[in-house]
Amino acid sequence: MxxxxxxxxxxxxxxxxxxxxxxxxxxxxxxxxxxxxxxxxxxxxxxxxxxxxxxxxxxxxxxxxxxxxxxxxxxxxxxxxxxxxxxxxxxxxxxxxxxxxxxxxxxxxxxxxxxxxxxxxxxxxxxxxxxQCPPEDVGGLGGFYEFLDVMANPAHPEHDDAREWLGGVVFDPEFxxxxxxxxxxxxxxxxxDPVAAPLFDADEECEGLSFNQMEQLMTSPLHCPAVFDANLDSALIEPHLDSAPIMRILKALFQELDGKGVRLTPKGNLPRRVVTPLVEAGGDAALAEPYRDGFARIRSEEDVIHVHLARLLAEIAGFTRKQRGQLLLTQRVKDWIRKEQWLPIYQELLLTAMNRFNWSWLDRFDEFDEIQVVGPFALWLLAKYGDEWRPESFYIDAMLTAFPMLTEVVPPSPFYSPEKQIAHALSLQMFSLYSWLGLIECEDKNKGGRLASLGDRDIRRTRLFEGLFRASGA
Known part of the structure; x- marks a missing residue:
């Protein structure tokens, strides 16, 4: 033909x-x-x-x-x-x-x-x-089939190493x-080809950052010496690690898993008896109530998004592994816990949340995936302006000014403008995640005493953020 x-x-x-x-x-x-x-x-x-x-x-x-x-x-x-x-x-x-x-x-x-x-x-x-295609650098087809054998057998002596090499995630060859x-x-x-469709103008500065600084920030937000000082002072960070709700939840999870681990439900979730102390460790009564009416309605980790997220991040980061229906700690995190080295645990958690975890999981809007690409720019905005309370809308407006193309990926809606949809996604996908990671604190404008609702809160950076992200040369 x-x-x-x-x-x-x-x-x-x-x-x-x-x-x-x-x-x-x-x-x-x-x-x-x-x-x-x-x-x-x-x-x-x-x-x-x-x-x-x-x-x-x-x-x-x-x-x-x-x-x-x-x-x-x-x-x-x-x-x-x-x-x-x-x-x-x-x-x-x-x-x-x-x-x-x-x-x-x-x-x-x-x-x-x-x-x-x-x-x-x-x-x-x-x-x-x-x-599913093989992972990169697995060693050709021979290495791939050996990798599959190792991953399918939790008792294999190389299983944990292979799982850690993959980033802690489960590899399902059929998915x-x-x-x-x-x-x-x-x-x-x-x-x-980012140059063919740039996220930002190479000829202009953006909030004081040059094109090269922006490029470094976007591609490697946790190691961008042109933007943030790479020499971290642990004395400024460690006292504030527990200010991160997810870190407190992880510590409680590690305590529950100490020893023989925890048997998961048939769906692969944490049982209620484990979820309850994790909710309590997270603090704030509203932690249990994003989508449910209090502790009595909790059946498993999926009923509490913060706990579910913490457990998923722990798995992706390689802190935990599953074996015959049991959730167990990996040897690497056991060594860190034994030595009380909580900073590397948090750093690995933050790296996982920024680079390996799919932010659209938080609201199921996959079409907004570019929010995760530009999300590191909010770290710079917080470093520049976050020393005092400012409306969340201040940062959202700055994000849209820097990246107006975000609205181009928004599907049409008869009820909400593209700007409104992106603002909601930025609030839920980015600022809520930063809050759970302890990088920002939120305050309800209405002083209602509960966790501030999306889009109706003031935010500022935390002491933990200030220890992690200091402008280079400051």
């Missing part, structure tokens, strides 16, 4: 040699460049674009990114100038895509169908995804989040 301008290609991308097969079915425009196809495959498979790549056509021609071959040693055809329809022109034609020349991830790309373009489906689109894949495709330009 000959191609026409505006055709849609249905591609099947399979990780070569995977058993059972790991594959994706994609819809892309026939005029998609090979460079964009590289980005699409990265997002669809779940890779991180951390290594070199190349394409090879069925007639042995290699295509690649000139920036990855500055000396011309690979003799690539420039992938940025080659449309897919120039390489695949008939159904059943194939293309080879290789990623990470060390681990050698080869992908078999086949043109299954050539469809007429209709404009009904957003492109590119992943319409089917089967099995694929198709919605997240398509969301990533929609934002792939910014993911792979």
């Amino acid at each position: 000959p191609t026409r301008s505006g055709d849609v290609y249905q591609l099947k991308v399979t990780l070569s040699g995977s058993r059972p097969p790991i594959w994706r079915r994609l819809l892309v425009e026939s005029g998609t460049t090979l460079q964009d196809l590289h980005r699409i495959i990265q997002v669809a498979m779940g890779w991180q674009a951390a290594h070199l790549h190349q394409f090879e056509s069925s007639d042995g021609v290699f295509f690649g990114d000139p920036d990855e071959d500055p000396d011309g040693m690979m003799n690539y055809v420039d992938e940025t100038s080659v449309p897919l329809e120039a390489v695949l022109q008939r159904e059943k034609q194939t293309l080879r895509y290789e990623y990470d020349f060390g681990d050698g991830w080869e992908h078999f790309v086949v043109l299954e169908k050539i469809l007429p373009g209709s404009g009904d489906t957003p492109l590119p689109s992943c319409i089917k995804a089967v099995r 694929v989040d198709l919605e997240a894949i398509n969301e990533g495709m929609a934002h792939r330009e910014r993911l792979f």
